[in-house]
Amino acid sequence: MPYPKNWVQGQKGSMENIQDTSVSEAKINFFDLTMDQLKEKIQSFGKEKYRAQQLYQWVYQKGVADFSQMTNLSKEFREELPKLFEFRRPELVSHLKSAIDGTQKFLFKLAEGMTFEAVLIPSKDRLTLCVSSEVGCNMACRFCFTAKQKLQKRLSAGDIVSQFQVVNEKIAPEKITNVVFMGMGEPLDNPDAVFNSIKILNSEWGLNFSRKRVTISTSGLVPGLKDIAKSGARLAVSLNATTNEMRDFVMPINKKYPLEVLMEGCREYYELAKDGITFEYVLLNDVNDTLEDAKRIKELTRGIPSKINLIPFNEHPGSEFKRPASKKVFEFQEHLMKMGMHVLIRRTMGRDIYAACGQLRSVYEGKPTHMTSDVMTTPELTQLG
Numbered sequence: 001m002p003y004p005k006n007w008v009q010g011q012k013g014s015m016e017n018i019q020d021t022s023v024s025e026a027k028i029n030f031f032d033l034t035m036d037q038l039k040e041k042i043q044s045f046g047k048e049k050y051r052a053q054q055l056y057q058w059v060y061q062k063g064v065a066d067f068s069q070m071t072n073l074s075k076e077f078r079e080e081l082p083k084l085f086e087f088r089r090p091e092l093v094s095h096l097k098s099a100i101d102g103t104q105k106f107l108f109k110l111a112e113g114m115t116f117e118a119v120l121i122p123s124k125d126r127l128t129l130c131v132s133s134e135v136g137c138n139m140a141c142r143f144c145f146t147a148k149q150k151l152q153k154r155l156s157a158g159d160i161v162s163q164f165q166v167v168n169e170k171i172a173p174e175k176i177t178n179v180v181f182m183g184m185g186e187p188l189d190n191p192d193a194v195f196n197s198i199k200i201l202n203s204e205w206g207l208n209f210s211r212k213r214v215t216i217s218t219s220g221l222v223p224g225l226k227d228i229a230k231s232g233a234r235l236a237v238s239l240n241a242t243t244n245e246m247r248d249f250v251m252p253i254n255k256k257y258p259l260e261v262l263m264e265g266c267r268e269y270y271e272l273a274k275d276g277i278t279f280e281y282v283l284l285n286d287v288n289d290t291l292e293d294a295k296r297i298k299e300l301t302r303g304i305p306s307k308i309n310l311i312p313f314n315e316h317p318g319s320e321f322k323r324p325a326s327k328k329v330f331e332f333q334e335h336l337m338k339m340g341m342h343v344l345i346r347r348t349m350g351r352d353i354y355a356a357c358g359q360l361r362s363v364y365e366g367k368p369t370h371m372t373s374d375v376m377t378t379p380e381l382t383q384l385g
């Protein structure tokens with residue numbers, strides 16, 4: 001489908017009328033370019049660098065993605081630009097809102113037909129967007145539904161930025177306050193696109209979204225931790241086990257970067273970023289939820305300013321693990337707190353709209369989605385788009 005030529009925003013900052021994503025690979029997707037990359041391109045076409053700032057302002061601040069409407073550019077330049085750039089973003093094919101807790105789930109489709117998700121999670125003072133960085137994932141974490149969908153595509157920076165823009169447009173006048181790379185895919189397996197998307201989000205000429213409101217969650221690709229520190233984003237590490245034997249089983253990446261290497265990488269990250277780390281810990285019944293595990297978490301994280309996010313496992317079709325009883329979860333938390341740790345239990349959000357990564361995608365693609373009654377409560381979906 002050709003990109004609408006006469007597309008102009010409906011309101012300031014809105015790109016409501018962008019529909020998709022045809023593929024004409026010869027042209028550069030404007031949304032993929034950081035300010036520095038855009039400047040370079042503009043210069044290579046014999047234009048002044050500051051024109052890049054004007055373009056960013058039109059597109060990201062005024063919401064205009066039609067070069068002919070960019071009136072502070074010369075007519076000749078306006079006519080030239082569509083030959084070089086186009087505006088492609090993934091199509092939003094489904095938008096669901098949880099009737100239980102207000103979580104919203106967005107399903108996007110690439111021009112190639114592959115789909116991926118973003119989830120908007122409301123809390124007291126935040127609207128956090130959980131974005132995907134890949135379609136599928138090769139990290140093979142055993143508790144993860146996305147892992148069952150092998151890596152199909154690494155998303156581009158523009159695909160990531162588009163998740164942010166589309167969701168912001170859908171929820172206007174509300175705005176996303178935080179972004180977490182915790183959706184489908186391992187962000188450090190797709191570092192160029194992920195770090196470029198953060199630069200685009202952060203540009204003062206564009207969306208001006210603070211880097212400190214962006215968190216990258218990794219399964220533990222240790223060499224990339226320094227790059228997260230350099231990017232200015234915050235770090236979350238998916239820990240999920242306290243011995244190498246168990247972590248090798250639950251998260252095979254541990255065979256390459258075992259716990260001692262991971263924790264050393266976390267210490268180095270802290271030295272560079274001077275920023276605390278969030279350790280996520282998915283509680284799997286009778287697997288990693290003993291009091292000995294709690295003690296080992298304390299030992300592993302010693303000397304690293306951090307908080308622990310306990311995530312009681314969300315069962316999904318075919319999962320080999322069980323969710324621990326609430327009593328056990330609270331006991332685990334209490335034990336960590338008694339040792340002086342800062343521990344939160346993550347609320348389970350969006351159960352009625354297929355909370356686990358990749359589940360909405362499966363619904364859309366007609367793959368099995370059955371849920372047992374203790375996992376899926378009140379399947380009351382509100383289809384918003």
Ligand code: SF4
Binds near residue numbers: 137185357
């Ligand atoms: S938990 Fe994250 S890194 Fe692990 S398989 Fe799932 S998407 Fe990939």
